[in-house]
Amino acid sequence: MAKKTASKMNIAIIHPDLGIGGAERLVASHGHKVHIFTAHHDKNRCFEETISGTYCIRCFPTSAHFLPSSCFMCIYTVVFYCHFLEHTNFLRRLFRKPIDLVEETAGKLSYTLKPLVPGGFDKRLRENVEYLEELKNLAEKEGVSKQVTFIMSCSTSERNVLLSQCLCVLYTPKDEHFGIVPLEAMAAQKPVIGCNSGGPVETIKNGVTGYLCDPNPREFSMSMAKFIQDPQMAERMGIEARRHVIESFSTKIFGQRLSQYLVDVTQNKID
Structure with missing residues (x-):
């Protein structure tokens, strides 16, 4: 309002x-x-x-x-x-149905790859609790539990440290409405590997600031291997990623556009 x-x-x-x-x-x-x-x-x-x-x-x-x-x-x-709600119950599915039809981004997030990285964990949400338990069990099953650290909710300073030390960032949600994680990663000069649907298609320049992949382990692992085999390429893409964010998605630019939109809408309403 x-x-x-x-x-x-x-x-x-x-x-x-x-x-x-x-x-x-x-x-x-x-x-x-x-x-x-x-x-x-x-x-x-x-x-x-x-x-x-x-x-x-x-x-x-x-x-x-x-x-x-x-x-x-x-x-x-x-x-x-509008924030795109997950298809987790009847009311949410009912709410999202017309939006999915308009935006043509239908698809159940239950098939989303679960990220093995820090994220916003809310114990009030059953899905969060179940996903975390599923991931821990998967790590045990695959024998990598000692190599994987789960950080349920990290502070801004913790996030910055993690971004400064990583080679690239994986963003696994499928049909994500927008997603601020890729922008934060690219602002930190890191390339991003994301799904080729939803928001990442708008924010990630495929082959320039990261890679857009089909949501399956094989494609994500192949993209990860490219960065591991060529860290210099990851560094170059990270520099381009930061430039891309500053030019198109910085808080200043994004905020100015939203502010002008609100002013224009209000003036049209009153006029």
């Missing part, structure tokens, strides 16, 4: 779960006053930006008190940013 005040606005963001996700990291004020209303905000499992005091965050755990009554006292323009 955005209330216009000249070129600056009061922006209200309604977010059901203010945890670890790309949308949280891309909320840039650009001079606007940002208020975030959420039903869940765990300060032990969230991006630092959401607890730095930059934004006014109000948590309403009870749905009956979720929407602030004051928002109905002003004229607002509503912009809907």
